[in-house]
Amino acid sequence: MEKLLNRAKEIQIIFFDIDDTLRVKDTGFMPASMPQIFAALREKGILTGIATGRNLFGVVPEIRALNPDFFVTANGAYVVDKLDQIIYQHALPTTVVSELVAWLEASSSEYAFYGADEVVASAWSDTMRAAIAPIYGQLPVNPDYYLTHDIYQMESLSEHDDQLVLPEKLADKVRMVRWHPHSSDIVPMTGSKAEGVRQVLDKLGLSAANVMNFGDELNDVELFDLGGLSVAMKVSHPKILEMADYITDTVENDGIEKALKALNIL
Known part of the structure; x- marks a missing residue:
């Protein structure tokens, strides 16, 4: 755990998956604490981003209301900042x-x-x-x-x-x-959430060691392989659980808040 805590000191930006990570896919439930968590991260100078298989159309209002700094959408193929300025796009021919x-x-x-x-x-x-x-x-x-x-x-x-x-x-x-x-x-073929996150890191002049990722499904594999700190939700796909640096609780049980506090991010 001490090694994880030391690595956590390097974190400058955190990316969150949406479905069954920030929000329960089937019910739409999101912990009431999430706006306060995002606000607390901003106060500490930590940037936030969404990294999702959804496109911008699927980034529901309650996620937008968290005011993340970046949106890595369509599994990394379309990336914008909070002002909707395009950082990266890769359309299929x-x-x-x-x-x-x-x-x-x-x-x-x-x-x-x-x-x-x-x-x-x-x-x-x-x-x-x-x-x-x-x-x-x-x-x-x-x-x-x-x-x-x-x-x-x-x-x-x-x-x-x-x-x-x-x-x-x-x-x-x-x-x-x-x-x-x-x-x-x-x-x-080369598309993934990791590619979209790399574009953001390059823009910011950050390295993989500065990024933390929360996810749960197979489209998070490349992102978890990128580096930094990777946190899997308790209900994650077995491969994601195996790759994770840290496993936290479910959305319903405030898994994100628990992980951020356990790793001394908050």
Whole structure:
């Protein structure tokens, strides 16, 4: 523990996942203490950021109200500061999106497009509703959305999502990250929350040793591998629990506050 406390002294910025980290995905519950925690971090001169698989559209008002300094969204593909100034963006090439659409349709899979601040579905079925509605509500439907908008991430959605395998012509361009039994994020091959966080660190002149991360799912793997201090929520995926420097309690039991106090950040 002494080594962790010494490393914690180097922390200058903290990134938080949203779902089941800051806020319970299925119920929307967020501890009443969170605004005070973010305010206390600001008073100590510690910057804050959101690092999420959601895009800006999915950063709900109560998260915005915490006034974080940075938003790393769409698994690192679209990054802005608190003034909505773009720090980094990496859209998928339209040719790649077109190939993905053709493959997903041939695989009897629905899909969703992530624009900068909009999520659009190929259809609105029971499978789509079960996976997406708890996060975004009902989505607009437009399978041709990608023809007129930049796409930063896609999602596959089907009852057989765990059986989908990228064709060879796409496997070196994008990768799939499971986040739901019926859905996977489809992101650029080098895309991850870690890449978005690196862009912020470079802008600030900070190193990985200065960053602390809170997360719970497989799209946090690269971020936990980045360096600094990584804190997993108690309900995290087993791989995240294995990678974590520190494991804290659940959202409902004030896990973030407990970890920040245990590590002498607050």
